[in-house]
Amino acid sequence: MRLAETDARIEVADQEKTRVELLEGQLEKLHSELAQKGSDAELHDIQTGVLSDANDTISSLTVELNSIREENASLKNEIESFKTQLNDVKNNDERLVVLEKERLFLESALKDLESKLSISPEAVSELSTLKVECKYLSDKVENLQLLLDKATKQADQAVIVLQQNQDLQREVDKLEATLEEANIYKLSSDKLQKDNELMQQKIKLLENSLEKSDEDINSYVQLYQQSVNEFQDTLNILQKGSKKKTLDEPVEDMPWEFWSQLLLLIDGWALEKKISVDDAKLLREKVWKKDKSISDIYLACKGQNEDEAISSFLGLTSSATSPGLHVIHIAAEMAPVAKVGGLGDVVCGLSKALQKKGHLVEIVLPKYDCMQYDRIGDIRALDVVIESYFDGQLFKNKIWVGTVEGLPVYFIEPHHPDKFFWRGDFYGERDDFRRFSYFSRVALEFLLQAGKKPDIIHCHDWQTAFIAPLYWDVYVPKGLNSARICFTCHNFEYQGTAPASELESCGLDSHHLNRPDRMQDNSAHNRVNSVKGGVVYSNIVTTVSPTYAQEVRTAEGGKGLQSTLSTHSKKFIGVLNGIDTDIWNPATDPFLDVQYNANDLQGKSENKEALRRKLGLSSEDVKRPLVGCITRLVPQKGVHLIRHAIYLTLELGGQFVLLGSSPVPHIQREFEGIANHFKNHDHIRLILKYDESLSHTIYAASDMFIIPSIFEPCGLTQMISMRYGAVPIVRKTGGLNDSVFDIDDDTIPSQFQNGFTFLNADEKGINGALVRAINLYQNDPESWKQLVQKDMNIDFSWDSSAAQYEELYLKSVTRGRATKRA
């Protein structure tokens, strides 16, 4: 466009130039005419006029010409530059080519549009339908909008209602929280009440032990007074002697005052329980003898504090103290040679633990025909016959000796026509009362004839409770009088009662003993009760757990003996049993396919697999929990709950293995029925017999172990199962309550939580615990593993229980010596 404009302007300029050239021509013509005509006036006027006009025109034209020239020059320049630009553009082929291409593209696009335009009539019709549809839709949208507006209004209202609801909900929540608080408060007040009751029981216990310790102190005082008296006597004798001696012997170095002060110092320590009675006795004897070693120590101790002085004095006694106590257990069972239940385990476990503590421990057992003779080391008959009284006659008895678990054991074989221990069974005979009263008598006869002087005779359960009255009434007069009697009742359900006259057989005086304060049964006055005799005539009476010791003082738990136990409560105490951790040790157990420990649980899984194979149970699901139960099938063990647990375990996806047998025919029959019902079942197996080795493999294979006892004096199976990594599910009663603590019970410190417990002896109770256990096993394997490891590491050994027995024995022995001197 600018080029065209410039061209136009050039054209105009050219025209102007031509005009200027024309005017220049005219001007020259006029100049020449002027020169020709000369002084003509008109001409002069004209000439002047024309000249001035021409001059004006010329000057204006000159100005114009000059400006045009300038413009022309600039235009020329511009033209030149445009030309160069034009040349540049023309030279720029590429851009031209691109533009050409663009042009072609636009052309083809144009053609496209044209062709599309040619089919547009169809589109137009479609467009019109669409328009109709669109109209219809927009109507609909309008309707919907209306509906939406309406709905929005309703929603607004709903929101208001919702808010009101939420306010209400908050109110309800608050009320519920208050209700919960009230419930918690109620529970805690219930708990408080229970705690109060417990506290009162504890206070009572404390009062009892206070009274007991008063009694102890009194006995010590008596002992002390007696020693003072004895000392006084000696002193008198010595004084008399010394008066005599003054004439021919030099007076002792130290004045009497010195020795008396020393004596009082020792007695003070003994009374203040800073040294044991035995040590005090030894030190006192040294003072008595005016032993130089003790006077030296006394002098050397001046300026030392009391503790240092005591330890210096005790240095004198350590070499002289007796090696320990001589304890003899007389029992009807001892594991593993003659075991029916927990009693056998206790006799063996406690004896081993006491032996380890340095005491001399011996055991006297009947020589049953059905014993596990292969578990007795070096059994042999002694070349001796012990004659023992029974039914007014003397009967011969053979004495066998052998070792069981490293302990010395005496087996008594009666040569009596009734073949008391040749019955193929331990108990359950019609004449059990006679069998065991016979055995109790011959056991004491043996001790007497063997010249034994035990410090403690420990008898167990009704079978050997006869020992207590026999000892005091028959054997002390015969000279077997060194011992104190300890009686442990492992289960107050079995009391050994019989018509009073039956006592006569073993030499006890039924008239003397059949009295309410002696052996008379509390519910049948013409009968005597062996356990009652044990309680009344023993120096120490124990049972097998602290909770059970409380329970048996109630009408429900005491089975008729509650009043007797209350009367003798000062000497009655519950000591929780331990287990023999050498026998029950998964790391060394020879009965297991694979030994294992808490840090290596792979072996436990392998034992589970092995048991499944052995019993023909399905191994398909490794994670299916295995619930074990090993028990005597008697009502005490909650047989109806065991039966329920079998079905419940199946329902919950577990497997159940029961090992048990029943002395009660209808229970045995019932379980035989269940066993047959599940004979070839994939997940349930009932083995109705006593089988020691199988019991070990079941403990090892089980993930859980169920003990729903109605009452349980101590129970060992929960401890054994924990040691083998089977988590116990138990009813809170007796010893179970003292050894199993629920993992969900916040009142128990977490380090003690080790199993699942329930209180009510019904299906609902057991359901709760079993469901919780299986849930944890299936849903939280890590927590389960930690629980298993924690259980396996708990110390259930006899160590602490044996220490308690040791203390009871020692106190009783001390008291016995004090009484003898008095």
Ligand SMILES: Nc1ncnc2c1ncn2[C@@H]1O[C@H](COP(=O)(O)OP(=O)(O)O)[C@@H](O)[C@H]1O
């Ligand atoms: N059928 C059985 N086979 C093998 N051992 C059994 C059988 N029944 C019980 N036991 C064992 O007997 C002991 C039971 O002791 P405990 O729990 O105190 O019950 P109780 O003394 O009342 O029978 C455990 O060592 C247990 O393993």
